Amino acid sequence: xxxxxxxxxxxxxxxxxxxxxxxxxxxxxxxxxxxxxxxxxxxxxxxxxxxxxxxxxxxxxxxxxxxxxxxxxxxxxxxxxxxxxxxxxxxxxxxxxxxxxxxxxxxxxxxxxxxxxxxxxxxxxxxxxxxxxxxxxxxxxxxxxxxxxxxxxxxxxxxxxxxxxxxxxxxxxxxxxxxxxxxxxxxxxxxxxxxxxxxxxxxxxxxxxxxxxxxxxxxxxxxxxxxxxxxxxxxxxxxxxxxxxxxxxxxxxxxxxxxxxxxxxxxxxxxxxxxxxxxxxxxxxxxxxxxx
Numbered sequence: 001x002x003x004x005x006x007x008x009x010x011x012x013x014x015x016x017x018x019x020x021x022x023x024x025x026x027x028x029x030x031x032x033x034x035x036x037x038x039x040x041x042x043x044x045x046x047x048x049x050x051x052x053x054x055x056x057x058x059x060x061x062x063x064x065x066x067x068x069x070x071x072x073x074x075x076x077x078x079x080x081x082x083x084x085x086x087x088x089x090x091x092x093x094x095x096x097x098x099x100x101x102x103x104x105x106x107x108x109x110x111x112x113x114x115x116x117x118x119x120x121x122x123x124x125x126x127x128x129x130x131x132x133x134x135x136x137x138x139x140x141x142x143x144x145x146x147x148x149x150x151x152x153x154x155x156x157x158x159x160x161x162x163x164x165x166x167x168x169x170x171x172x173x174x175x176x177x178x179x180x181x182x183x184x185x186x187x188x189x190x191x192x193x194x195x196x197x198x199x200x201x202x203x204x205x206x207x208x209x210x211x212x213x214x215x216x217x218x219x220x221x222x223x224x225x226x227x228x229x230x231x232x233x234x235x236x237x238x239x240x241x242x243x244x245x246x247x248x249x250x251x252x253x254x255x256x257x258x259x260x261x262x263x264x265x266x267x268x269x270x271x272x273x274x275x276x277x278x279x280x281x282x283x284x285x286x287x288x289x290x291x292x
Contacts, residue, residue, distance in 0.1 A: 003087050003135050003159045003182030006040040007216040011278040012183070012239030013038055013229075014218055015246050015271060016091065018045035018061040019078045020070035022250065026260040027065075028081055030250060033264035035084045037271025041183075042084065043137060043241065046075045046092035057244040060251060072100050072124070079131045087134040089161065089182075094141045097149065100124040125152035135159030135182045143176040150179050161185050164210065166202040173209075183216040185241060188223070188232070207236040226277030233281025240278050246270060 006012045015034045020027050034042055047062040047070050070078075079088060101119035128136075135158050141149065143162060153160045159182030164173065166187065177184070188203045203219055210217055219232045220241030229240045246267055253263035 001085075001087055003041060003089070003161075004216060006087055007183065007238050011233045011237065011282045012040040012216070012218060013271070013275040013278055014041045014043055014089075014183075014220075014239055014241045015039050015274075016043040016045060016058075016220075016241065016243030017246060017250065018047055018058065018065045018070075019075050020047070020065040020068050021045075021061045021247070022064040022254040023068045024070075024074070024078065026263070028078070028083075029260045029264045030267055032083055033268040034246070034271050035086055037268040038275030039086055039271060040239070041087045041089060041134075043089045043091045043243070044075075044079070046070070046072060046090055046096060048093040048096055050093070055244065057247050057251070061247045064251075064254065072096055076127055076131045079128075079133060088132060089135045089137055089159075090128055090133050091137040091139075094121075094138050094149075097121045097124045097136075097138065100127070120152070121149045122152040122155070125149070125156050125158060129156035129158055133158065135161055137161045137163065137185060139163055143172065143179055146179055153181075159183075163187055164206065166206050169209070177210075177213045177215070180213075180215055183218045183239065184210065184213070186210065186217050186219045186237065188219050188221040203232060203237070204235045211236075223274070226273040226280075229274045229277030230281040230284075233278045234284040235281075236285065237281075240274065242274055 017027065017031055031042060031044065047065040049066065098121055101121065101123035138149065146160065150160055160179060161182050161184065162176045162180045163185040164176065164187060168176065186206050207217055216238040218239035218241050219237040220243065223229055223232060223240050223242045224245035232240050249266045249270065250263060
């Protein structure tokens with residue numbers, strides 16, 4: 001199933017967890033619990049030491065994952081070990097994608113210039129396609145510099161998802177939407193990620209600004225309950241993206257010493273609440289026009 005196909009039968013629920021948080025085996029169980037709870041797509045975070053788009057909740061998840069030994073190579077092993085059937089998206093930062101293809105030790109030894117040569121994003125994208133990743137979200141990659149990654153994604157049949165902030169407009173928005181595929185990640189509010197107690201009033205205007213672009217719109221940043229999910233979808237979203245509220249459950253379980261099965265059950269319960277809320281929101285809006 002492609003990313004866009006996941007939106008075909010109703011609003012898509014897209015949860016996020018950092019791969020390897022707090023350890024490899026528990027994380028596998030947690031991600032699989034999200035599918036049982038109704039996930040249509042799962043975003044897997046490949047941790048980077050400087051996650052500039054993330055709030056404290058996900059920053060702490062990144063630290064736990066890195067301390068647990070997560071690396072790009074281990075991430076690809078993690079994806080292969082997962083027992084899920086929904087599409088998977090890798091959310092990470094461009095430095096990791098770009099450096100994955102750096103020349104080998106033998107190549108460096110024969111390189112008389114003394115400079116490290118990178119093969120660009122292609123090796124990372126090729127490996128991601130091999131293990132079953134369907135697309136990427138790269139928060140720190142401007143659309144104006146995304147050409148090499150877009151080309152590699154086209155070569156291997158993967159999608160490239162861009163994050164559209166409430167302030168993204170004009171030529172920058174057009175350039176972003178020319179390159180996006182799969183779905184567009186609509187940032188519900190300014191700032192970094194983090195669960196919130198209310199839905200941003202910027203969401204409706206952001207969706208209206210994107211109405212003419214023929215790609216599914218999934219809203220994220222701050223969604224933490226079924227009620228939030230219902231209101232976001234009722235306002236016009238094609239899907240919801242939820243990270244921090246789920247990562248909070250992982251963090252609480254880790255801090256309290258809970259066993260992985262207990263934490264997985266809590267994740268599945270909240271996932272089901274969020275999915276049910278999204279479905280309820282879809283029933284409150286007119287039918288979506290057919291895409292051509």
